[in-house]
Structure formats: C-alpha cells, structure tokens
Amino acid sequence: MVFCRTIDERIWALNRQGKVPIAASSQGHEAAQLGSLLAAEKDGDCFLFPYYRDLALKFAAGLTAEQVMRSFMGKVGDPYSNGRQFPLQGADLPRKIIQISNVVAAGLTQSVGYAMACRMRGESTVALVYFGDGASSQGETHEAMNFAGLSYSSS
Secondary structure, eight states: OOHHHHHHHHHHHHHHTTTTTTOOOOOTTTTHHHHHHHHHHTSSSSEEHHHTTTTTHHHHHHHHHHHHHHHHHHTOOOTTSSSSTTTEEEGGGGGGGEEOOOOOOHHHHHHHHHHHHHHHHOOOOOOOOOGGGGGGSSSHHHHHHHHHHHHHHHO
C-alpha cells in the first residue's frame, strides 16, 4: 500500500508539471483493493474487472512501476496501448484483468457475464469488479445486479 501511494503521489506531481496528461488518484482505495484481492486469491482463481482508480490492484496483479509510469506518461512500453490510450486500460489476459473503459460503471455488466460463463463451465473462478460511488446511481449498476441475482437464483 505504501508503494502504491508513493507511485500515485509521483503521478500527481508529474501531472502538475504537465508530464502526465491524465491522473486519476487511487489514494484511499488501496486497502479495499488489496484486501478483496487477497481474500479472493486465498480461495482460488479470480478474474479482475477494475476501474480507473485501481492502481494497487494492478500492482498486485503484477504490473511494474515502470509499466505504470510509461502508461500514465503516454510512452512506448505501456503494457496496454503503447501509450496511445487512457492510462492502464485494456485487456491483460495473462494477469486476468479486463478494463475496457473509464466510463463509470462500465465493468459491472461484463463482470457479471464473465462470472455467469465461469459458472456455466463449472469453474470456481471469482469475478471481482470494482467501481466508485458515482457508479451506484448508474443504470448499468442496477442492470448488472439484477442480472447477477437472476442468474444466481436460476441454478
């Protein structure tokens, strides 16, 4: 958590210097991200659907500080887009991460669909989805939770 906070603070400082065009802080989110991931990994396989403030989660999944900094600075070597998109967004299948958008609540329906597919295949994979408080008022959040409830009760 200290490592993540240190990198996050550096990203903010570089943003204020004009060297990082987009900075979305994860400060205050680190413990929830790491605690949930450690709990899920303890009981088996998991697949992550983070959102744009999940820096600690991505470090825990295996990204290096250099990869993170390259992504935030829009440099070649960004593991997701080679510096051409919003920082740290994209599919990272080797690390079991899908983050396709910085749109609020976008990962919720995808995570429920993935979890349902795992269940249909008989896998014990846990799908973890992360979102901020602003997502709780989005229609997609309610749709995802309704779908999760329906698919759970039908089996």
